Amino acid sequence: MRCPICGSENITSQAVTETHTKAKTKGFGWFKACFGFLLFNIPGVLCGLCGMGKERRTTTTKTRVLHICQNCGNQW
Numbered sequence: 114m115r116c117p118i119c120g121s122e123n124i125t126s127q128a129v130t131e132t133h134t135k136a137k138t139k140g141f142g143w144f145k146a147c148f149g150f151l152l153f154n155i156p157g158v159l160c161g162l163c164g165m166g167k168e169r170r171t172t173t174t175k176t177r178v179l180h181i182c183q184n185c186g187n188q189w
């Protein structure tokens with residue numbers, strides 16, 4: 114592995130966790146409630162009911178590897 118900027122091989126790799134939050138506004142869906150029930154039992158149904166007509170947030174967590182050049186400080 115080489116730095117694309119300076120060509121140094123003195124690279125540190127690091128796992129970075131990125132969290133993305135998406136806001137969705139949706140009506141109550143029975144399918145979703147049933148799905149929630151299957152997944153989480155009662156709390157899933159409650160979530161479905163509470164989320165009726167309200168903004169719902171979906172959080173996605175991604176892990177990617179960040180490379181840091183020890184020579185010039187470039188990150189990619």
Ligand SMILES: [Zn+2]
Nearest residue numbers: 116119182185
């Ligand atoms: Zn570099």
